[in-house]
Amino acid sequence: MMTKTVVEKVDSHQHYWLLERNDYGWLTPAVTALYQDFLPKELAPLRQAHKVTQTVVVQAAPTLAETEYLLSLAAIEPSIAGVVGWVDFDADDVIATLDKLAENHYFKGVRPMLQDIEDTAWIANPNYAAIFTKLAELGLTFDALVKPEHLPYLYDIARQTPDLAIVIDHFAKPNVAQGQFEDWAASMMRFSALQNVWVKCSGITTEASTSQTSASDYQRYFNTLVNAFGHGRIMWGSDWPVVNLNSDYTSWVTLCQTLVSDWSASEQEAFWAGTAQAFYRTLDK
Structure with missing residues (x-):
């Protein structure tokens, strides 16, 4: 029996950027669908149309300055409930930087741009263990922008730091267009027993064909998330505006509504809002 979709939504993953900042190295005129400013005023009509009451803004540039910019947006934009930022893992003062950022109520965690780092094993550097421990001590989270080849290293980190809340972004980006599934699914299933690892139902249309x-x-990718993480560790995110590369905000909401239509009301509430609120601790203003 189809259950009614929960009205309130928390978008656990979206971006804002301002081109004149010049710190988005990947964002060039060649990426025509994304090469423009995307700010709260552009997202507002979509949020309102789909009853998205809160969002978590995630870094899109490997600079501390962009993180500070997003935190300044959070201070003036009521819909922003949290910011996932960036820190330099190799900086001598990275621990002090985390201490300072954690003083800001809106700062929820960090996300290194692992998918863009040539060394697939970069995150396994033993020198970073202290950073993961510090994140856990501060109650901060770790967003894993990974591809399937990064998952073995992430699994080891999750096991070694059980108090650190980790979320895998965008299904871990399997190559849907080329039918990648079995190896990805096996890697994701390994996380089933690790209660400190969660996953975002976001960003997968970008890995698909038009x-x-x-x-x-x-469906089979979504079913794997459910099998690996259960209903309580999957959170919805739009990945706006990147979603516009192969889809759009409304189409992604509609697709996800179909995917969770046979879930119970409480399971749907968790998917659309409660899980993100729990993972990022309080999202209260």
């Missing part, structure tokens, strides 16, 4: 637009194209 013809893969129906829920059936993503």
